Amino acid sequence: MAAEKELETAVRVVHLASSLCRMVQQKLLLPSSNGGVHVQSKDDDSPVTVADWSVQAIVSWVLSEVFGARNVSIVAEEDTETLSKADSSGLLAAVLDTVNRSLAEAPRYGLPKPDKPLGPTEILEAIGRCNSTGGPKGRHWVLDPVDGTLGFVRGDQYAVALALIEDGKIVLGVLGCPNYPTKKECLSNGCHQIMSKLPGPVSDRSQKGCVMYAKRGSGQAWTQPLLGGDQELVFPNSASLLKVSSVDDPTLATVCEPVERANSNHIFTAGLTNSMGVKKQPLRVYSMVKYAAIAHGDAEIFMKFAHSGYKEKIWDHAAGVVIVEEAGGVVTDAGGRSVDFSRGIYLEGLDRGIVVCSGRALHEKIIGAVYASWDSSNL
Structure with a gap:
């Protein structure tokens, strides 16, 4: 039963995180966007965005609320070093706003929301809790808040990735793919970029975007479309089976x-x-x-x-x-x-x-x- 609750919670929080990423990406793609606030460079020159920190904060907060902070170990990509700097107040404020706007929508996804908006200390604590190094023993959530950040800032493909590892073995995995197209040819020829840059709500422009997930040993993988408008997430009723190609030549x-x-x-x-x-x-x-x-x-x-x-x-x-x-x-x-x-x-x-x-x-x-x-x- 615990494994079912973990999978369901993971699917729900990745849906919420994918919605957050869509919101931030639309801001980045607007001609008037202040990209300098929303996109920073790490020491290795790879980009990190408001979405990276915000997703890590909401996933950490939700998992801790649902399962108890003492029971949750998270291995994740981002840390709080940049956000904690004295000259990063604007960046932290953007993360704060994004997280609280997203968590206000959590009940639509069947998830808890805070009694009042989270403050800077709570946000930094949530991000900072994701400091596990995994290993051969124990249960560890593994999170990449925005995998493919370069694609994200270019209006291209990216993913929100969450897995659970127990004693070194993957138990479950969830992938949020907000720009995954309905047509295969759009994966590489820029259809999604064009769609992303059009004005108006994403849900009005295309059917793109999904969350895929699987539990180890089930012999099944599933996909759900991302929510649009005022929909609420139904789990697992809205899911359909995934199956790999039969091509072997x-x-x-x-x-x-x-x-x-x-x-x-x-x-x-x-x-x-x-x-x-x-x-x-x-x-x-x-x-x-x-x-x-x-x-x-x-x-x-x-x-x-x-x-x-x-x-x-x-x-x-x-x-x-x-x-x-x-x-x-x-x-x-x-x-x-x-x-x-x-x-x-x-x-x-x-x-x-x-x-x-x-x-x-x-x-x-x-x-x-x-x-x-x-x-x-x-x-």
Whole structure:
């Protein structure tokens, strides 16, 4: 029963977080937007936005309210260092406003809301509580508040990702994909960008956006449309089953890969797909939406081979892995081994890269091609 409550709460809070992200992204895309307040740079020059901190705050607050703060361990990407600086009062005020506006809507999603608006101290405490490092023992929520922040600020694809790991194994995963399109071709050709920049409520312009989720061992993955207007979230009645593609011929497969070249070797991936006879151009997509595309049947392969020295983080993969696997897909490292989520915030011991596939037969062909191509690569 506890697992059912955890899954339901996770789905509801990711719906709420996805709505928050839509609100912030619309502000960012307005010509009059003060992007400097809403978007900051981290030490590694990657962007972080008001939405990142705000989502982390509401997920932390809701999970603590529902399950008790002492019972909740959260591994998450953001910290409070930037928000706590003396010159960040405008940024903190923007986060404060966004969080409280979002939590005021929580009852629509079947979630609790505060008796009164949260103050700066409470917001910082909620974000700061997400300081677990995970590991092989215990139960840990794993959160990427806005996965694909670069896509987010460009009006492109991004995801809200929440998973629960118990003793190093993924128990459940939820992916909010607010810009996921109804048409596959819109994943990469900018349809969603055009739609995002049009005036008027999102719900009036398109049917895009969903929340996907799965529980380990159920053999099922599900998707729900995001709410529009004054709707209230019905769980699980409004959900439909996800199923991976049945394509097992590489020449017919669609391959996903990251947009960014910084942490992914596109040259090796291109050589690998060419050796397998893949004919279609790669589908370059920001964030864990690549996992969503596999689970949804819109693509068959996602491969990521990071450059030497880069370590994959658990929050970039956990939710997507369980959703793809329960939808019928296969996820391993490039050596064909299961991905290990028990060793802290990084995927330690990862063999070369990650291979996500819609089926076992196609997966075996990819792993074979990796071994055949590896020695001649420049990785």
